[in-house]
Amino acid sequence: METDSRHTMGDRMLRKEDGRFIRGKGNYVDDVRLPSMLHSAILRSPFAHARINNIDTSAALELEGVHAVITGEDLAAQGLAWMPTLAGDTQAVLATDKVRFQGQEVAFVVADDKYVAQDALELIDVDYEPLEVIVDSRKALEEGAPIIRDDKEGKEDNRIFSWDAGDKEATQRAFERAEVTVSQDMFYPRCHPAPMETCGAVADYDVSTGKMTLHMTSQAPHAHRTLFAMVSGLPEHQIRIISPDIGGGFGNKVPIYPGYVCAAVASLILGQPVKWMESRSDNLMSTSFARDYHMTGEIAATSDGEILGVRSTILADHGAFDAHAQPGEQYPTGFFPIFTSCYDVPAAYAAATGVYSNKAPGGIAYRCSFRVTEAIYLMERTMDVLADELEMDPVELRRKNFVKKEQMPYVSVMGWEYDGGDYDAGLDEALRIAGYEELLEEQKKAREEGRIMGIGFSTFTEIVGAGPGKKCHIAGIEMFDSAELRLHPTGKAILKLGVKSQGQGHETTFAQIVAGELGIPAENVEVREGDTDNTPFGLGTYASRSTPVCGAATAIVSRKVREKGKKIAAHMLEASAEDMEWTGERFQVKGSPDRGATMEEVSFAAYTNVPDGEEAGLEGVTYYDPPEMTYPFGAYICVVEIDRGTGQVEVKRFIAVDDCGVRINPMIVEGQMHGGLASGIGTALMEVIEFDEEGNHLNSSFMDYLMLTSMEAPSYELGEIVTPSTHHPLGARGVAESPTVGSPPAVVNAVVDALSPYGVRHLDMPLTPARVWAALRENGVDA
Amino acid sequence: MRISMNVNGQTREADVEPRLLLVHFVRDVLELTGTHWSCDTSNCGACTVQLDGEPVKSCTVLAVRANGHEVTTIEGIWSGTELTPMQEGFRQEHGLQCGFCTPGMILTATAFLENNPDPTEAEIREAISGNLCRCTGYENIIKAVQWAANSREGVSV
Numbered sequence A: 001m002e003t004d005s006r007h008t009m010g011d012r013m014l015r016k017e018d019g020r021f022i023r024g025k026g027n028y029v030d031d032v033r034l035p036s037m038l039h040s041a042i043l044r045s046p047f048a049h050a051r052i053n054n055i056d057t058s059a060a061l062e063l064e065g066v067h068a069v070i071t072g073e074d075l076a077a078q079g080l081a082w083m084p085t086l087a088g089d090t091q092a093v094l095a096t097d098k099v100r101f102q103g104q105e106v107a108f109v110v111a112d113d114k115y116v117a118q119d120a121l122e123l124i125d126v127d128y129e130p131l132e133v134i135v136d137s138r139k140a141l142e143e144g145a146p147i148i149r150d151d152k153e154g155k156e157d158n159r160i161f162s163w164d165a166g167d168k169e170a171t172q173r174a175f176e177r178a179e180v181t182v183s184q185d186m187f188y189p190r191c192h193p194a195p196m197e198t199c200g201a202v203a204d205y206d207v208s209t210g211k212m213t214l215h216m217t218s219q220a221p222h223a224h225r226t227l228f229a230m231v232s233g234l235p236e237h238q239i240r241i242i243s244p245d246i247g248g249g250f251g252n253k254v255p256i257y258p259g260y261v262c263a264a265v266a267s268l269i270l271g272q273p274v275k276w277m278e279s280r281s282d283n284l285m286s287t288s289f290a291r292d293y294h295m296t297g298e299i300a301a302t303s304d305g306e307i308l309g310v311r312s313t314i315l316a317d318h319g320a321f322d323a324h325a326q327p328g329e330q331y332p333t334g335f336f337p338i339f340t341s342c343y344d345v346p347a348a349y350a351a352a353t354g355v356y357s358n359k360a361p362g363g364i365a366y367r368c369s370f371r372v373t374e375a376i377y378l379m380e381r382t383m384d385v386l387a388d389e390l391e392m393d394p395v396e397l398r399r400k401n402f403v404k405k406e407q408m409p410y411v412s413v414m415g416w417e418y419d420g421g422d423y424d425a426g427l428d429e430a431l432r433i434a435g436y437e438e439l440l441e442e443q444k445k446a447r448e449e450g451r452i453m454g455i456g457f458s459t460f461t462e463i464v465g466a467g468p469g470k471k472c473h474i475a476g477i478e479m480f481d482s483a484e485l486r487l488h489p490t491g492k493a494i495l496k497l498g499v500k501s502q503g504q505g506h507e508t509t510f511a512q513i514v515a516g517e518l519g520i521p522a523e524n525v526e527v528r529e530g531d532t533d534n535t536p537f538g539l540g541t542y543a544s545r546s547t548p549v550c551g552a553a554t555a556i557v558s559r560k561v562r563e564k565g566k567k568i569a570a571h572m573l574e575a576s577a578e579d580m581e582w583t584g585e586r587f588q589v590k591g592s593p594d595r596g597a598t599m600e601e602v603s604f605a606a607y608t609n610v611p612d613g614e615e616a617g618l619e620g621v622t623y624y625d626p627p628e629m630t631y632p633f634g635a636y637i638c639v640v641e642i643d644r645g646t647g648q649v650e651v652k653r654f655i656a657v658d659d660c661g662v663r664i665n666p667m668i669v670e671g672q673m674h675g676g677l678a679s680g681i682g683t684a685l686m687e688v689i690e691f692d693e694e695g696n697h698l699n700s701s702f703m704d705y706l707m708l709t710s711m712e713a714p715s716y717e718l719g720e721i722v723t724p725s726t727h728h729p730l731g732a733r734g735v736a737e738s739p740t741v742g743s744p745p746a747v748v749n750a751v752v753d754a755l756s757p758y759g760v761r762h763l764d765m766p767l768t769p770a771r772v773w774a775a776l777r778e779n780g781v782d783a
Numbered sequence B: 001m002r003i004s005m006n007v008n009g010q011t012r013e014a015d016v017e018p019r020l021l022l023v024h025f026v027r028d029v030l031e032l033t034g035t036h037w038s039c040d041t042s043n044c045g046a047c048t049v050q051l052d053g054e055p056v057k058s059c060t061v062l063a064v065r066a067n068g069h070e071v072t073t074i075e076g077i078w079s080g081t082e083l084t085p086m087q088e089g090f091r092q093e094h095g096l097q098c099g100f101c102t103p104g105m106i107l108t109a110t111a112f113l114e115n116n117p118d119p120t121e122a123e124i125r126e127a128i129s130g131n132l133c134r135c136t137g138y139e140n141i142i143k144a145v146q147w148a149a150n151s152r153e154g155v156s157v
Helices: A058-062 A072-077 A114-122 A168-177 A221-232 A258-270 A280-286 A336-340 A372-390 A394-401 A423-434 A436-448 A506-518 A546-572 A599-608 A666-685 A738-758 A769-778 B022-029 B085-092 B102-115 B121-127 B139-149
Strands: A038-044 A050-056 A066-071 A082-084 A090-092 A105-111 A125-130 A159-166 A180-188 A200-206 A211-216 A239-242 A274-277 A293-301 A307-317 A348-355 A362-364 A452-461 A481-487 A493-497 A525-528 A580-582 A586-589 A592-598 A618-624 A633-642 A649-659 A716-720 B002-007 B010-015 B048-051 B054-057 B070-072
Touching (some): A066 A072, A168 A293, A168 A307, A168 A348, A221 A239, A394 A423, A394 A452, A423 A633, A452 A738, A481 A506, A493 A506, A633 A738, A649 A666, A649 A738, A738 A769, B054 B102, B102 B139
Parallel strands (some): A038 A274, A493 A525, B002 B070
Antiparallel strands (some): A200 A211, A580 A586, B002 B010
């Protein structure tokens, strides 16, 4: 049992939020019950591409208990049939002209209960005229391909964007003079964040006040409120978004989905609260997917492994509507330009083409910072191909090309300014934990015994914590974040944030930051977030930005409050403010350690004994715009063994050393590491969304969309090094996404390493038993 | 159809449609929202309750099937004043993050420990393998179950 009740920065404090969750007292959107609340269901397209000739809702409307059936035509009458996406494209709320992916929203039924709403779906008659389908993005730009977005005036192909970055000519020269070049095609398959809680909302329009309250699974409630106001025309102060407890987000709850809009419209029309909750199939089929990148990675190097240039080519499938999560139109591939990663690369170039397909819209940043996952996978996979080509130890190759500690602050050839780091130290620690020499011995022995064992590496840096506002925005809103802190007379504090936890433990971590800055126990700081009427405007939680941006805001606002506290303390102690110092625990008169005041005492004085010229109270608000992003980095080692007979990959060990800078709550950091590793290992081994040639979704339930269970998950071996971030007032970086970014290439590299004696140089994810089994048999390995 | 069952020690009666799922009966009729649903296909275990002491996935049990039986949900697993060792274990070992899978995990693991009070790690992994968690990677959930196994006494709150 915990006895210490004074926790602060750096402590393994147990989470404040857990009390309600272990009692079943969490409050998720589907737990919201309002008087006279109605339920809903969405009719979805069975076709991937079809013209809608007619929708007959009459039978559904006649069903007892049905209150409304809304179609795209109804929405069009109010100018709401289409909505903007995060990428500046448009997306159909309910289809009017045609459906463009299987599972697309066609009609919205509102009824007394969800069973009746489902019954009503069966009674809606839609006359579809099937059209030719594009499932394979490589065929999207072929001559004669059907035009998916014929709603866009003048659109004559399926191209969304063409983009490039870096120095094409310099990179070309590097390849021309290189002694060795390698090239590897690879596919990062489509997958899905699939949080345990699906997306949903309760829209509650109050006819008497004109106020719309949306209880909503939102990772970014303030940004969503502004977008709702801009799209609907409702005044922004008359929209309140409450994002209650969220059952996991992982990027899935960043976009605005048609269901939210339909629930709001239905509540406006009916004057009653309307709940919309996705089924799991709805979630997997229609809300934003992740990845779906065809890539080619190329490296030019000297014969002893010094990298001269890196080139990457991308074909990005964004589905039927470009709902790509990106911090501004200048980033159609997100932060993919981080692909030179932790390596000192003198020349680099990336080119990408984005296309529409008849698949669900996206893609979102599933537990990563805007396409960093794809970038690091490309680099780490290609590094191993180069090591293989050079017959060089992959460890040695990586180490040889690391950006050195002495080069920090390093500016990459792609223009990113890194915030410190010691990549050699990270790799050393990972090798130490793994016992690399013994592992190599073990592998040698395993091979002699006919066992198929592999060791895979991944060393990388991420880029997280968008802004700065001048570089990153959502719909023009700069990506700062905010914190508002108020101390009450007895020294207890309430901290209100612009971000929103989905399980990250903000109520604990952010309280610890205040505790560290003000010398009060974290137990005495209550953290509130997720209610746009009662928290300052912020951009929300995704892309590991809470601690880098809002954590910094919290530190800064605490320091502001401390600054005022100093004047009050000086007044209390009859000293001048210039003579006061902060010890980390209390104010003290310089040179007189017996004359001091704690923040609790100062808080009381702030309401009872204010100096002349000062206002009462002790509070502040900060809108923090980070100077630059933060660059957490890691060194991962994966050990696998493959069953010769079945092709089953078993992850025997997973070593992950991370540097996320200063750790505010190491217990929470480690927990997030575990979860991210499970996500990444799942992506490498089993998670995938595929379609047949007609565009039928083949993984629309958890029977087909396989995620890691406790049986496949390894026991994680974590390590840490700490180089404080130079871009953050506490020296902290984001963390929870590094493991999702870094682990897939480590797993794939391990599997390829295991199979390399048989001539395998690359396999695409997911490395299912069927795929590995085929590789074994094709390469002459007997069961 | 009129059904009656003992839920968390109390007799609860209601008229329900024969097709009503137990998870919806518990959540919508009885308003015990600590039981969650996530997948609809009994793959994830977020909806786990105990039916006569056995963990079942209430998204694939009809409410009428529980007629005359005993149902225990997360709200009834503890006394209301004293947390169970399993609940406390999840807190102590950081066995939860978003909390959505937690009630189902606690009900599954509690029933498991009653039959196997001193399990190995491999047995714990197998026992909870029908409950999915997207946040923790399972490591700390396993530790939470071990914590509970090592703490027979209840924990006052």
